Amino acid sequence: MSHFHVYSLPVELLDTLTPRNLVNEPRPISPSPTPGASTSTTGSRACNVCNGATFVDVEEQRVHFRSDWHRYNVKTRLNGGQSVSEVEFSKLVDGLEDSISGSASEDSDSDDSDDAIDALVNKATRKTRSQSPGQARASAPQTALAWFHSPPATQLGVYKALFNSGVHQNDYLSELKGMQHGGRTWAMFMVAGGHFAGAIVRVSRESEDEGDEDSSQRKKKPKKPKSDTEVLKHKTFHRYTTRRKQGGSQGLNDNAKGNAKSAGAQLRRYGEQALRDDIRNLIQEWAEEIDGCERIWIRASGTNRKIFVDYEGSVIAKGDGRLRTFPFPTRRPTQSELSRCLMELTRAKTSHLTEDALRAQDEAYLASLPKPKPVPVTAPPGPEKPKPVKLSKEEEILREKWSRLLEMVSKGRLDPLKAFWEREGPNLGGVDTLIPDWAGEKRSTLLQLAAHAGHEDVTDWLLENLHADPTVDVPLAKAGELEDDDSGDASDSAKAPKGSRRTAYDLARTRAVRDVFRRCAGAHPDWWDWFGAARVPSALSKEMEEERDEKKKVRRKGLKDKVKEREGKAKPPLEPEPKPVVQEQKVRDPTGPRKLGGASGAVEGIAGLTPEMRAKVERERRARAAEARLNGISK
Known part of the structure; x- marks a missing residue:
C-alpha cells in the first residue's frame, strides 16, 4: 500500500508505530490527575491537555476549550511546561493582583484575560528556568509533521x-489511534x-449500519467500496x-492612501461588501453542519x-x-x-x-x-563615574563670561x-589670570591665546594697554601637545628643545606678532625681563x-639688476636690418573670383614677398617684442 489514509490506518501497522523523536528525551513527569479523571482517556470527548478531563457532550467540551484553565495549559505545554489541575489553576489565579475571568463566558476571549494568562505562563516559565538553570536540551526542529516509526x-x-x-x-x-x-x-x-x-x-x-430495511436488496447487489x-x-x-495590474484589495489601498473616488474603486468596494455578505450567508446556511465538524x-x-x-x-x-490554518502553501481558492x-x-x-540511517x-x-556558550563571569563593578557637579547661578554666569x-x-x-574688559575685567581677576581648566584651552593666559591665534592688534593691546605678563610659562604638559601645531615662520630666537619652558613669544607663529613683542621690549625695557x-x-x-x-629695498633692487643682466647675456642685441620694400599690389577686379574668408592685417602686410623677405620681417618683429619686454623689466 503506497498511500495511507490518516483516519483508516491498518491495525497491524498501528500496533507497531512508535513516536519518531529526533532526540530521545525522557517524557516529562505529569502531575497526579485529579480524582475521577483518567489520563488514558482519549477521543473526541476528552481533553488530554488538561490531565484527561472528560465531558458529557460536545457543548461541554467546547465550553472547556474556551475556558482560561484550558488556554493556560495549552500555552504552558507549548513552552515545555506541565499542565495543572483546575484547583491548582485557581490558586495561581488567586495569586495574581488582577484576577482574570473565571470560565467560558462571553468575555472569556477579552484582552484582559489573555494578558493575565500570558502573565501566568511567563511566571511559570521563569520559575522552571530558575529551578534547572543550564539544562537546556537539544530539541527536534519544529516542523508541520509528526513522524512515527514502524x-x-x-x-x-x-x-x-x-x-x-x-x-x-x-x-x-494515542491521539492517532x-x-x-x-x-x-x-x-x-x-x-x-x-x-x-x-x-x-x-x-x-462511518460505522456499518445494521437492521436496514433494504438489507435483503443489498445482499443481492455487491457493495460498492466507500471512499475514504x-x-x-x-x-x-x-x-x-x-x-488589476496593481495588486492588493481596494480596502487595503483605502486604508493606506484614503478612499479613492474612481468608478472602479466604488465597484471594488461593492464587491468586497458583497463577497463578505455572500460568505456569511453561506456559513449561516451551513451552520448545522459546521456545528458538527471536528475541524x-x-x-x-x-x-x-x-x-x-x-x-x-x-x-x-x-x-x-x-x-x-493550512500548514502548507495554497493556491487560488477553487x-x-x-x-x-x-x-x-x-x-x-x-x-x-x-x-541505522535514522540513527545517523x-x-x-x-x-x-x-x-x-559558557556562562560569562560577571566582573566586579568598577568605580562609579563622578556625577556632574550642579553649578550655582553665579558659577553659570562666570562660565558664560569666560x-x-x-x-x-x-x-x-x-x-x-575692549568694551567687555572695561566692564567685566576686574571681576575676572585681571589680565594675567590663568584660563580655567573647564574651558578646555591649551593656552594658560589671554596673551598666550592671542599670540598663538596670530592677532597683532589684540596682542599689542594686551601688552601696551593692559601690561600683560609675557614671562608666564606654558605648562609642560600642554607644551608637548602644542609641539606639532605651533610651526610658523622662522623665529628670530633659537627653537626651544622639546620639554623645555615656553612663553607667549614662543607661541607666536608669524613674524608680525613677534615684532609686537620686540617693539614693546624696545619701548619699555624696564617692564619685564624681556630677554631672559x-x-x-x-x-x-x-x-x-x-x-x-x-x-x-636694496636687496630687491640688486635682484632686479641681476635679472636684467642675465637676460641681456642670454639674448645679444640684433643688428638693424633694412626695412623690406613692400611692393604695391594691384587692385583686383571686384567682379573677379574671390576666396572665402578674409586675411588678417599681418598676413596682408607680407603678402607677395619672397621667402627671404618674409623671414627678415619676422626677425624684426621678434626683436621689437624682446626690446619691449626689457623696457618693462627696467621700469
Whole structure:
C-alpha cells in the first residue's frame, strides 16, 4: 500500500508505530490527575491537555476549550511546561493582583484575560528556568509533521494540525489511534483576491449500519467500496475586489492612501461588501453542519479572516478550538484546490529508512547544533563615574563670561573686547589670570591665546594697554601637545628643545606678532625681563625697522639688476636690418573670383614677398617684442 489514509490506518501497522523523536528525551513527569479523571482517556470527548478531563457532550467540551484553565495549559505545554489541575489553576489565579475571568463566558476571549494568562505562563516559565538553570536540551526542529516509526524501515508523517490543540508530542500516538473510529467531518474555507471556495467534507468512514430495511436488496447487489473522503457540500464564487495590474484589495489601498473616488474603486468596494455578505450567508446556511465538524480549516489574510469570525452573530467563535490554518502553501481558492488540500491533509507521508540511517540522522543533527556558550563571569563593578557637579547661578554666569572673553580673543574682535574688559575685567581677576581648566584651552593666559591665534592688534593691546605678563610659562604638559601645531615662520630666537619652558613669544607663529613683542621690549625695557624670562631675542626700535626696510629695498633692487643682466647675456642685441620694400599690389577686379574668408592685417602686410623677405620681417618683429619686454623689466 503506497498511500495511507490518516483516519483508516491498518491495525497491524498501528500496533507497531512508535513516536519518531529526533532526540530521545525522557517524557516529562505529569502531575497526579485529579480524582475521577483518567489520563488514558482519549477521543473526541476528552481533553488530554488538561490531565484527561472528560465531558458529557460536545457543548461541554467546547465550553472547556474556551475556558482560561484550558488556554493556560495549552500555552504552558507549548513552552515545555506541565499542565495543572483546575484547583491548582485557581490558586495561581488567586495569586495574581488582577484576577482574570473565571470560565467560558462571553468575555472569556477579552484582552484582559489573555494578558493575565500570558502573565501566568511567563511566571511559570521563569520559575522552571530558575529551578534547572543550564539544562537546556537539544530539541527536534519544529516542523508541520509528526513522524512515527514502524520497524524495520517504515516511517509515517501526519500533520500536527490534525491533533487537538496543546497535545504534547508524546501523546500524538494515542491521539492517532483514537482517530481511527467514528465518522468525522471538516469545514474548509478559502478566500483570496475576490475568489472564495468552501466545502463540508467527510474525512473518515462511518460505522456499518445494521437492521436496514433494504438489507435483503443489498445482499443481492455487491457493495460498492466507500471512499475514504467525500465532499458533502461545496460552493465557489467570485467578486471583483482586487485592483488589476496593481495588486492588493481596494480596502487595503483605502486604508493606506484614503478612499479613492474612481468608478472602479466604488465597484471594488461593492464587491468586497458583497463577497463578505455572500460568505456569511453561506456559513449561516451551513451552520448545522459546521456545528458538527471536528475541524474548521480557514485560509484567509488578516483582514479577510474577520469575514468568518469575530462579528455579531457569527457561527464560528473567535477562540474556537477547532479552528486551523493550512500548514502548507495554497493556491487560488477553487474547488480543485480544496480537493488537493484535503488529500494533502488526510494522506500520511511515508518514507523507508532503516534504523541505522535514522540513527545517523540523529547524530548528524546533534553534531550540527551549536555548542552552549559558557556562562560569562560577571566582573566586579568598577568605580562609579563622578556625577556632574550642579553649578550655582553665579558659577553659570562666570562660565558664560569666560566663554565670551575667550571667543573674542581667539577671533581677534578687538573693539568688543575692549568694551567687555572695561566692564567685566576686574571681576575676572585681571589680565594675567590663568584660563580655567573647564574651558578646555591649551593656552594658560589671554596673551598666550592671542599670540598663538596670530592677532597683532589684540596682542599689542594686551601688552601696551593692559601690561600683560609675557614671562608666564606654558605648562609642560600642554607644551608637548602644542609641539606639532605651533610651526610658523622662522623665529628670530633659537627653537626651544622639546620639554623645555615656553612663553607667549614662543607661541607666536608669524613674524608680525613677534615684532609686537620686540617693539614693546624696545619701548619699555624696564617692564619685564624681556630677554631672559620672556625669551624675546632682541628689541626692535623704529630706526631698526627703517634700516631693515632699507635693506630690503636694496636687496630687491640688486635682484632686479641681476635679472636684467642675465637676460641681456642670454639674448645679444640684433643688428638693424633694412626695412623690406613692400611692393604695391594691384587692385583686383571686384567682379573677379574671390576666396572665402578674409586675411588678417599681418598676413596682408607680407603678402607677395619672397621667402627671404618674409623671414627678415619676422626677425624684426621678434626683436621689437624682446626690446619691449626689457623696457618693462627696467621700469
